[in-house]
Amino acid sequence: xxxxELKETVTASNDRDAETLRGELKQKGTLLINLMxxxxxxxxxxxxxxxxxxRDRMRIAVMEADVDSDVDAVRIERTGAKAVQAHxxxxxxxxxxxxxxxxxxxxxxxxDLVVLENVGNLIxxxxxxxxxxxxxxxxxxxxxxxxxxxYPLMFTKSDxxxxxxxxVAPYFDFDPDACIRRARKLNPDITVFTVSAKTGDGFxxxxxxxxxxxxxxxx
Amino acid sequence: xxxxELKETVTASNDRDAETLRGELKQKGTLLINLMxxxxxxxxxxxxxxxxxxRDRMRIAVMEADVDSDVDAVRIERTGAKAVQAHxxxxxxxxxxxxxxxxxxxxxxxxDLVVLENVGNLIxxxxxxxxxxxxxxxxxxxxxxxxxxxYPLMFTKSDxxxxxxxxVAPYFDFDPDACIRRARKLNPDITVFTVSAKTGDGFxxxxxxxxxxxxxxxx
Numbered sequence: 001x002x003x004x005e006l007k008e009t010v011t012a013s014n015d016r017d018a019e020t021l022r023g024e025l026k027q028k029g030t031l032l033i034n035l036m037x038x039x040x041x042x043x044x045x046x047x048x049x050x051x052x053x054x055r056d057r058m059r060i061a062v063m064e065a066d067v068d069s070d071v072d073a074v075r076i077e078r079t080g081a082k083a084v085q086a087h088x089x090x091x092x093x094x095x096x097x098x099x100x101x102x103x104x105x106x107x108x109x110x111x112d113l114v115v116l117e118n119v120g121n122l123i124x125x126x127x128x129x130x131x132x133x134x135x136x137x138x139x140x141x142x143x144x145x146x147x148x149x150x151y152p153l154m155f156t157k158s159d160x161x162x163x164x165x166x167x168v169a170p171y172f173d174f175d176p177d178a179c180i181r182r183a184r185k186l187n188p189d190i191t192v193f194t195v196s197a198k199t200g201d202g203f204x205x206x207x208x209x210x211x212x213x214x215x216x217x218x219x
Numbered sequence: 220x221x222x223x224e225l226k227e228t229v230t231a232s233n234d235r236d237a238e239t240l241r242g243e244l245k246q247k248g249t250l251l252i253n254l255m256x257x258x259x260x261x262x263x264x265x266x267x268x269x270x271x272x273x274r275d276r277m278r279i280a281v282m283e284a285d286v287d288s289d290v291d292a293v294r295i296e297r298t299g300a301k302a303v304q305a306h307x308x309x310x311x312x313x314x315x316x317x318x319x320x321x322x323x324x325x326x327x328x329x330x331d332l333v334v335l336e337n338v339g340n341l342i343x344x345x346x347x348x349x350x351x352x353x354x355x356x357x358x359x360x361x362x363x364x365x366x367x368x369x370y371p372l373m374f375t376k377s378d379x380x381x382x383x384x385x386x387v388a389p390y391f392d393f394d395p396d397a398c399i400r401r402a403r404k405l406n407p408d409i410t411v412f413t414v415s416a417k418t419g420d421g422f423x424x425x426x427x428x429x430x431x432x433x434x435x436x437x438x
Contacts, residue, residue, distance in 0.1 A: 038258045039341045039370060040362025042363040067342060073251035090372070092311065119367065122258045123311040123340055124285060142361035142384065143259025149288035150339065151258060153309070165361065168390050 003072050003085045003165035004105045009097025014128060021131030023099060023184055030218040032099075032114050034132035039120030041140040042164040044072045047115060051079040058112040058214055063095050063111040065119050072117060072167040082106060093124040093130035096131045112214050122147065126154040133217055136160040141174045156184045160193065162206060167196040220293050222304045223324045228316025233347060237315035240350030250331050250436040251318075253351035255373060258339030260264040261361040261383040263291045264416045266334060270298040277331040277433055282321040284313050284338050284392040291336060301325060315350045331433050342368070352436055355379040360393045367401035374405045375381055379412065381425060386415040
């Protein structure tokens, strides 16, 4: 597994770089998903189960972005999917140029779906377009249902909200209806799934959405 | 309860501003604690219980820093402690100048302990000295024991690590010994407490530390 060391991109316009990258990926028929969440919300665990379920239906690769360590990329490689670990040189987010360099590190193989697991952070990643075709965010039950009030931009920028760790809901005060109502107030079009990677609850709906998103991207 | 709107400080040196502020607070006998953690790690809940237990022993105030909302400051005010809500204008951290303005908003009353509940973020707040006398970080059991590997700077910069939500440990794969070993590898001097705000486990040790820290600061 490859570890690449990235630096913040010095560029006139991250938005323009992101648009260019998105166009190239569209041309190739590769859907890039920008997966964002707080530390420990369950991004890698969601991906492990998703790859396990879909690996015979589509070609999947993962770019793990972290300040340090390679623990997530090692976990992804165990699923059989191709993974690279990107170190962000202390940076709290990925930009479009960093994403391009991480994609280059995946090599020449064609993929239907590439997931960028962004740095664990509910603020900064939402401010930078990476060139992804879709933005997906996770919020875990233990984090609390008030998070849309405190981190509005992430909910505004995401196409999909996945509420994770629903198996532990009995042990936390988490009102899913209140959470979804707050998210929809910021972003009326956001698609919401509730899942437990432990029990598998909700994965069918999420994976159906993903299969359709990959198919739509190729048209 | 007062809400103040802050902007990033434009200054030659945040480190110098922080040193100046720390000196002034030392002079006044006010210990400022910079409390940092991921979103939803339990910062406000820890403070609610701590204030409840210590409010007759010391004069405590809280500065809540968030991108948006006032939910945390409203919760703190219910404990009877003075609170201000600082909005960070989208910023992912507090700097020394922002901290000074939040302190000003607390008014002229003397406090033994002021807690800055920093923006929920395990990366950026660790990069900015706020002028605090002590840095305390939380890591909640649901976030996972691998976090020192992925967010090393926060563990390096903190004087105290409080592992929270230990009541839900049976439902998560969290190895406290592995977590503490990883934290101590980065920061051999870090003081560690494990607490549950639900059951009260571990609060006596944490509050004893806090009482001593406040007393030491006045000497």
